[in-house]
Amino acid sequence: MTGPSARRVPSQARSRATVEAVVEAAAQVFERHGYGAGTTNRIAERAGVSIGSVYQYFDDKDAIVEAVALRHLADGAERLLPVLARLDGDLADVEPEVVLREVLVAMLDLHRDRPRLHRLLFEETPLTEAVRARGQALEDAAARMVATWLARRPDPPQHPALTARLLVEAVESWSHRVVLHPPPDADEPAFVTAATRILAAGL
Amino acid sequence: MTGPSARRVPSQARSRATVEAVVEAAAQVFERHGYGAGTTNRIAERAGVSIGSVYQYFDDKDAIVEAVALRHLADGAERLLPVLARLDGDLADVEPEVVLREVLVAMLDLHRDRPRLHRLLFEETPLTEAVRARGQALEDAAARMVATWLARRPDPPQHPALTARLLVEAVESWSHRVVLHPPPDADEPAFVTAATRILAAGL
DNA sequence: AGATAGTCTGAGCAATCCCTCATGTTCTGC
């Protein structure tokens, strides 16, 4: 329920470029220095912009973080939702093991992109309500798509919605882990195989 | 590879009480205010101790966080390892569904204790190497115990170690989630049932 | 061309925050 920003809204091309430069610079600075050491002055410097310009468009430091997080979420959704949409298309009648592998691999690719930034945004930073809600909405959407896929299979589970959420959760946390803390026991393909086997057998 | 602390080591009962008060106060302050706003002066105040006394026994703020994290890890291990030890005892020949439920419930109880502190220590804070290593060691121990349980069952999986790690990971992240962000789809018993069903079927 | 609104600048203010240190108090061993 954060009120609308009291700041200026960029209208010209020049200022839109400024805002984008700030968001990208903030992503890089946070990635490299973490949240606390990612100072606003450093962000401005890296963006090649005066600190004053930053505060023309962002209420405060948290607003910058929020913008970075929202852009990161949007990128993720843009890459992941198409794959999940295939559950209702060409993947509808494929064996679950293959489907799960497809989804897991896509998730791994996604997390490989900016793992440190991802971790920082969603684990080292107190999330804004807006970001939390948006992330929740995305996870809900993903869970719904998986749930309808489950419900249409032969011998569907008793609680497709709940099962779907658990699946999403497991895939999310596993890919998280394998990117940030690669397990010593095995390489990535073995990991994917074992994970798909566990989940596929449970359906 | 952090060198030994240059600070005083408490030898009298009075100073040991001070150190313990500081650690507990820090846990409470971090729990309430987060890492950034959990200032050292506030910790000292809550501990009923001068800020000077804090720095008699801790090198810096991070050393306080480290002490809190290590104590939290020790508490968790003390509560969880006995349950896992039963895998080689009275739970050795029970159906996997029952075993998994037992473990999952124990994990849920554990996370219910101080969920906010847990989240903060391991997700909002840059971990010290010592803490990271200790946490890794505990997870390794847990994974090993699960792995030997798997290996001794009829029809064991091809890679017990990897499968065990995936199971531990899933149980950990699920119980994490259900405590911090209870799913809207179902209550906790339904969650436990669905989770155990998925994992048990996959073995 | 003048006027208005948009954009940019960066020195520096106000507010913390972490941590020190000089001083005082309590304990322990002899």
Add this chain to the structure above:
DNA sequence: GCAGAACATGAGGGATTGCTCAGACTATCT
């Protein structure tokens, strides 16, 4: 009971940070 070690105190130094503001430059419109 005394000396020395352990323990406790808290005002404030030094450093840093988020953010402001007064003013200058640029774009757009009539």
